[in-house]
Amino acid sequence: MVIQHYALKPHNTFHFNVYADYFSAPKNSDEIIQVLTNPLLRKQPLFILGGGSNVLFKSDFKGFILKPDIQSIRIIKQNEQSVWVEAGAGIDWDSFVAWSVDKGYYGIENLSLIPGNVGASPVQNIGAYGTEIMNVITRVNGIFLDTLEPFSFTNSACDFSYRNSIFKNKLKGKTIITSVEFVLGKQGKIKTDYAGVKEEVFRLGKPTLKNARQAIINIRESKLPDPELVGNAGSFFKNPVVKSAVANAIALDYPDAPIYKVDDQFAKIPAGWMIEQCGWKGKSMGNAAVHKNQALVLINKTGKATGEEMLALALEIERSVKLKFGIEINKEVNVV
Incomplete structure (x- = not known):
């Protein structure tokens, strides 16, 4: 079914009051x-919408929005150590994590409470608390938009890198993902080496799979606003990876800077830390604001912000970081 002049407020976590000329949510x-x-519809500009958690609508969308609503989960095969699972693109990501933990399957528990749908997970190569989704994806299935022919890409064909994939660059706007296949462990060891995770797991009791998931949920809820209550898209900016010489220079000026070595040539500096050093934490511009507890998160503070307001705030933040640190930070959200 295709709906005209469709309200997108329930389908973007910023809660922007925007409309699409045409909208459809096919189930297969x-x-x-x-x-x-x-x-x-073939004549209309097309945008593929997932959970709406990583998109910033500047205004009404003059075209056709297609939101895959494929909800199936099936076990493809399994052995004593592992299970291979195919999940539909329309499944809420955190619901899929909850399903895997309830089944006793290891591999994605540290990705708990990340907003969005399964279909978006390979596009962004989502990651958190020492885990990246690229490490458990075996295949990504979908349809080429120009020919309407199916595809099935192996992990290596997806060209994964930090918060990136072939679907975000070379094939951006050229495919629609219908399902993602994962390999999860029937046995495993939970990852607690990320700051604060081990302490929270042991505060909950034993280092079990379910306690690991709950620990991540507790940590995220303590730092990040609930998008159901305060409009936001989670991390608005990527953490920049810079040359070691640049990181070392910053460390001289800021001995307590949280710098993470990537390899012998590069290091990662949290964008949220730099934004906070620029004085933006908790600050507002009109109806848009930087969250008071996490400077990496931009929020629809009053519930009345527009995409243009949010984008203006983001651009000012980018300029501040560039001026203070000489580093360009890039948006993680998709501006439409």
Whole structure:
């Protein structure tokens, strides 16, 4: 079913009051192809929408928004050590993590409470607390938008890197993901080496899979606003990876700077730390603001912010960081 002049406020976590000219949420690949062969819709600008947690709508979308709503989960195969699972693109990501933990499957528990849908997870190569999704993805399935032919990419074909994939660069706007296949462990060891995780796990009791998930949830909830209550898209900026010489120079001026070595040539500096050093934490510009507890998160403070206001705030923050540190920070959100 295709709906005209469709309200997108329930489908973007900033809660911007914007509309799409046309909207459809097909529940399987056949329905996707059906709407994509509609002569009227083929002429419209197209945007593929997932959970709406990583998108900033500047204004109404003059075109067609397609939101895959494929909800199936199936076990492809398994052995004593591992299980291979295919999950539909429309499944809420955290619900999928909860499902895997309830089943006793290891591998994605540290990615708990990340907003969005399964279909978006490989696009961003989502990651948190020492885990990246690229390490458990075996295949990504979907449809090429130009030919409407199916594809099935192996992990190596996805060209994963830090918060990046082939779907975000070379194939951006050229595919629609229908399902993602994962390999999860029936046995495993929880990752607690990220700051604060071990302490929270042991505060909850034993280092079990369920306690690991709850620890991550507790940590994220203590730092990040609930998008159901305060409009936000989680981390607005990527953490920049810079040359070691640049990081070393910053460490001389800021001995307590949280700098993480990537390899012998590069290091990662948290964008949130730099934004905070620029004095933006808790500051507002109109109806848009920087969260008081986490400077990496921009929020719709009053519930009345527009995408243009949020973007203006982001640009000012980028300028401040560039001026103070000589480092360019890039948006993690998709500006539409």
